[in-house]
Amino acid sequence: MTDQLSLTFAALADPTRRAMLARLTEGPINVSELAEPFLDTMSLPAATKHVKVLERAGLLTKTREAQRRPCELNPDALRDVADWVEPYRAMWEESFDRLDAYLKTITDKSAKQSQPSKAAKGGKKDGRKK
Amino acid sequence: MTDQLSLTFAALADPTRRAMLARLTEGPINVSELAEPFLDTMSLPAATKHVKVLERAGLLTKTREAQRRPCELNPDALRDVADWVEPYRAMWEESFDRLDAYLKTITDKSAKQSQPSKAAKGGKKDGRKK
DNA sequence: TGGTAAATTAACTATTGAGTTAATTAACCG
DNA sequence: CGGTTAATTAACTCAATAGTTAATTTACCA
Incomplete structure (x- = not known):
């Protein structure tokens, strides 16, 4: 190392x-x-x-x-950390979007009735993204 | 730990x-x-x-x-890393700005002649900031 | 110049991390 | 079933990390 x-x-x-x-x-x-x-x-x-x-x-x-x-x-050493992690940002934002889209489908009024009941909390705009 | x-x-x-x-x-x-x-x-x-x-x-x-x-x-675990390092960004950008300002003073045509000669390379806009 | 303050070094212990080879588990597949 | 593949576990070594107390360095200061 x-x-x-x-x-x-x-x-x-x-x-x-x-x-x-x-x-x-x-x-x-x-x-x-x-x-x-x-x-x-x-x-x-x-x-x-x-x-x-x-x-x-x-x-x-x-x-x-x-x-x-x-x-x-x-602080320059921390810039190296930020630079290393930055390319992964797209990945966690993407997985947030998938969760977001999923939450939309299960809270949507027009959705089918087969909804996992406990997943409903924390809808869109929960302050996590970015 | x-x-x-x-x-x-x-x-x-x-x-x-x-x-x-x-x-x-x-x-x-x-x-x-x-x-x-x-x-x-x-x-x-x-x-x-x-x-x-x-x-x-x-x-x-x-x-x-x-x-x-x-x-x-x-990728969510990496978000935690990014969130931790983010508040330090202001500090490395600030220290870049100080270097940038310093380089401006020593490469400025109107500057006094007491210039550390080897510091002149890598002027403004070297692609590092953000 | 003798005391005190700031920090480090020395010497030691205990725990964890990274690697090894050999053995074992788990599941497929012919 | 028997062999093969995928992965893990066991048992061990070696080096590094994190901590301890005691001693030492360095420089101020009254």
Whole structure:
């Protein structure tokens, strides 16, 4: 698993690290500040290891400032994720359309009476598409 | 790492599994057909383990048909990935804009002569944004 | 210059992931 | 029935991940 995209996906496969990224959208902060919300569930060395995983995945950049290590979000790596997933969008929108069409047939007044009764909830325009 | 999104990201953190997903966009195929392109580098049981990882991540659905196991792409799990990454889009587009603005200042005819010479390639409209 | 703060490194443990070969299940087919 | 195909399970190895505590580095600061 040496390729860059795999490294990025692996880094994102952890709720602690995703929370750290979310925090970084508010601006650069030190490692200890990044770690702070998690110190009730893990030690500081454990948190700095998470930071290092994000760094190696190219998701954040660590600089130096005296003893502190201000970290900055590196959103370009996330663009690669978005670019990878984008071609699949047509597929999930298509399967939504199929569901939508199916729901139309079973809720249509002119439909036959052989309707699976429980499928009726959540009609068109339920806010999911796009 | 028990949450669904982490499972999905972990499943995507492997080039073999991503290639399997890509293959599935062409339509449903059996496990052995999914495995075939990789049998020069790994055994069949190894490949079926990859399929199982994708299945547990909700990325594919396996059905039965005699001895065969037709697999179908389950694009909804990818929608979750797209939804997660989407809020970050503003950040990478913004950092692109900053680069773009910087490149404009150093390539602008009226700019001062203190120009990092090698930064000049790849001017505006290089096709990256969106 | 001695103490303190920020972060990392070392050394270790436990769990999970990815792969192997061999054996087994399940269903078709002649 | 007996053989073959498709896929999985078993049992095992090896490497990587995630965590721990203790020690160390680095730089500020009074």
